[in-house]
Each structure stands twice: as structure tokens, then as C-alpha cells.
Amino acid sequence: MPPLAFSPEVANARAEGRPIVALESTIITHGMPYPQNLEMVLQVEDDIRAAGAVPATIAIMTGQIHIGLAPDRLRYLAQTRDALKLSRADLAVALASGQTGATTVAATMSCAALAGIEVFATGGIGGVHRGAELSFDISADLQELAQTRVTVVAAGAKAILDLHKTMEVLETLGVPVIAFGQDMLPAFWSRESALAAPLRLDSADEIAATHVMRARLGLPGGQLIANPIPVADEIPSATLTPLIDQAIAEARAQGIAAKSVTPFLLRRIFELTDGASLKANIALVRNNARLAAKIAQAVTRARLA
Numbered sequence: 364m365p366p367l368a369f370s371p372e373v374a375n376a377r378a379e380g381r382p383i384v385a386l387e388s389t390i391i392t393h394g395m396p397y398p399q400n401l402e403m404v405l406q407v408e409d410d411i412r413a414a415g416a417v418p419a420t421i422a423i424m425t426g427q428i429h430i431g432l433a434p435d436r437l438r439y440l441a442q443t444r445d446a447l448k449l450s451r452a453d454l455a456v457a458l459a460s461g462q463t464g465a466t467t468v469a470a471t472m473s474c475a476a477l478a479g480i481e482v483f484a485t486g487g488i489g490g491v492h493r494g495a496e497l498s499f500d501i502s503a504d505l506q507e508l509a510q511t512r513v514t515v516v517a518a519g520a521k522a523i524l525d526l527h528k529t530m531e532v533l534e535t536l537g538v539p540v541i542a543f544g545q546d547m548l549p550a551f552w553s554r555e556s557a558l559a560a561p562l563r564l565d566s567a568d569e570i571a572a573t574h575v576m577r578a579r580l581g582l583p584g585g586q587l588i589a590n591p592i593p594v595a596d597e598i599p600s601a602t603l604t605p606l607i608d609q610a611i612a613e614a615r616a617q618g619i620a621a622k623s624v625t626p627f628l629l630r631r632i633f634e635l636t637d638g639a640s641l642k643a644n645i646a647l648v649r650n651n652a653r654l655a656a657k658i659a660q661a662v663t664r665a666r667l668a
Contacts, residue, residue: 365477366458370431376417377479382659384411384652385430385475385483385513388422388465391437392446393626394486395641401441403645405434407652411484414656421474423449423457423464430478440465448622450503468515469507472585476511481574481662483515484655486648487551488587490520490529492624493611500624501532509536513585514574514662516655518592518647522551522600523607523628530558539577539586541570543654549591552643553600560589567654571661590654596646598639606635 369377376383386407391400408418419431422440432440440446440463447464449457451473457464466474468488475483489502508515520529526548533540542548542560550556564570570588577586591597610631619627632640 366427367478368427368429369478370419370429370433372417373419373431380663382416382482382656382663383419383480384416384655384659385471385478385480386418386420386652387468387471387483387485388420388432388440389448389467390486390648391420391441392443392465393448394629395644397441399641399645401438403648404437404441406645407484407649410649410652411656414653414660416656416659418652419475419478419480421466421471423447423454423462423466426458426461428454428458428474428477430474430480451507452503468504468517469502472507472511472513472515475513481513482655482659483513484648484652485515485517486644486651487519487521488515488517489625490524490526491532493523493525495525495528498620500621505529505532505536505538508533508538508587509584511585512578512583514570514588514658515585516588516590516651516658518551518651519549519556519589520551521625521629522553522603523611523625523632526550526556526558530561533587534561536584537582538584539573541573541586541588543570543588543590545591548589550600551647552592552598552603552640554591554594554597556600564588567657567661570658571665574658574662575665588654588658590647590651592643592647593650596643596650598636598643603632603636606632610635
């Protein structure tokens with residue numbers, strides 16, 4: 364049996380058959396500084412509760428996969444500077460050695476599936492990094508989406524990535540990419556990219572129906588719901604593109620690679636936008652959490668129908 368430890372809130376929700384939304388923890392340890400990271404996750408959890416579902420932030424502590432974190436554990440994690448950044452490949456080592464680790468999109472999906480949670484809200488997924496034709500730097504998030512049956516609500520792939528190549532890989536892997544309420548794919552901090560969405564759905568009930576149908580068909584993998592950031596909170600791509608290009612050039616000049624790339628770029632863009640990227644990031648995560656709660660409710664209803 365996997366070493367799962369459920370918070371009392373999540374345990375009660377499971378026993379009562381209430382909808383649950385998984386949340387990752389690297390956004391806490393590697394995505395935002397303290398105390399904004401703690402304030403953000405508490406806001407996001409409250410958004411999910413207000414929308415009628417139960418939040419389950421996932422992290423690795425004391426040799427266990429914690430599904431849901433009590434406030435004291437959230438505070439501890441938000442202040443842990445040396446938490447490991449865990450993908451699927453790292454989970455077993457972190458658990459066996461008793462280290463503290465935060466879960467990426469891939470690891471969160473894997474742990475959510477072990478816990479029977481079918482919907483997961485995050486900021487943006489990882490993907491194909493620029494220059495991947497030379498570095499082969501491709502996030503494990505894409506393979507996880509292809510093999511783990513969890514619906515992931517995100518504001519698209521992170522804008523620092525090669526979005527075109529990311530979409531090509533997702534298509535090759537057979538992952539449905541569904542834009543919510545618009546025909547263009549969002550680009551994380553921006554509502555629109557230059558890419559048309561391959562699929563579009565306009566309601567949580569429609570998304571839940573496709574999730575349930577994939578299970579009925581026996582199809583492996585999940586689906587990616589690309590949810591655009593609210594209009595009032597977006598940073599236009601025309602403003603961001605030169606700043607992203609500058610941050611990527613700086614990372615290459617400094618020899619930053621592998622798991623260190625994304626945290627460096629997000630931190631540098633925060634500096635270059637005078638903090639506007641962090642405000643947008645918080646807004647889009649909260650927006651995704653609210654939609655995920657509605658989808659989790661709809662999936663629960665569909666299961667009972």
C-alpha cells in the first residue's frame with residue numbers, strides 16, 4: 364500500500380463522497396517567496412471551499428505522501444528553503460529517505476491518482492523548453508498527462524516555454540488540450556497565445572462529461588483544461604515576450620539548466636515586471652482553483668448519475 368496520510372478535512376470528504384481538488388506544492392516552495400506563498404495557498408484553498416469542494420495540497424514529509432495539509436504544515440512548508448522539487452522519478456527516494464519534498468505537476472498527478480482524486484488545479488504546466496532540440500529539456504508533466512487519469516486545470520503551459528513544441532508533444536502523446544470558453548490557447552500570464560485551441564468546452568459539466576467518458580472508453584491519461592487568466596489580471600504577451608527572452612538569455616549565460624531553469628526564470632521575470640507577474644500568477648491560480656472545484660463537483664454528480 365502507498366504511504367498515504369490524509370488530513371482530517373480530506374479524510375472526512377472521502378468518507379462522505381464530497382468533491383476534492385488536488386493542489387501541487389512546488390508553487391509554494393519554488394514558485395513564490397514567503398510570505399506571499401503561504402497567503403496564496405490559503406487563499407486558493409478557501410476559494411475551493413467557497414466553490415463547494417475540498418482542497419488537498421500534496422507534499423512529501425516524514426516518509427509519507429500527505430494528501431491535504433493542516434495550517435501548521437502549510438506554514439512549515441512555506442518556510443522550508445531546502446525542500447526537494449519532486450517529480451515522478453524522485454518520489455520513491457524522497458519517501459524512503461524521509462526527506463521533505465514539494466510535488467511538481469507530474470508528481471501531484473501521480474499522488475492524486477493514488478488517493479483517488481480526479482481533478483487537480485495548478486498555475487501552468489511544464490513543457491518543452493526553448494532550445495529543446497539541443498538540450499532535450501522536456502518536462503515530465505507531459506508524459507504524466509499521457510498516462511495518469513487526472514483532469515488538470517491550468518492557465519496553459521508556462522509562457523517561458525516553447526508553446527508550439529509543447530502542443531506538438533501533447534498531440535503526439537494523445538493528451539486532449541481543451542481551452543475553456545475561448546478558441547485560442549491561453550499563455551499563462553496572458554489570455555491568448557498565437558495558437559488556436561484544438562478543442563473548446565464552455566462549462567464544468569461538459570469537462571466532467573469528457574473526463575468520465577475517457578474512463579468509460581478505457582483511455583489512459585488525463586486531460587488538460589487551459590483556463591485563461593481573468594481579463595483584469597493579465598499581462599499582454601507583447602509586454603512579456605521581450606522580458607522572457609531577456610530572462611532566458613541570462614539563464615543560458617549563467618549555465619542554469621534542468622530543474623533550476625523554471626524557478627530562475629520565474630524569479631527573474633518577477634524582477635523585470637516589478638512584481639506584476641507574481642500578482643498575475645496568484646490571480647490565475649485562484650481562477651483555476653475555482654474552475655477545478657466546479658469540475659470536481661460535476662464529476663461527483665456524474666459518478667452518481
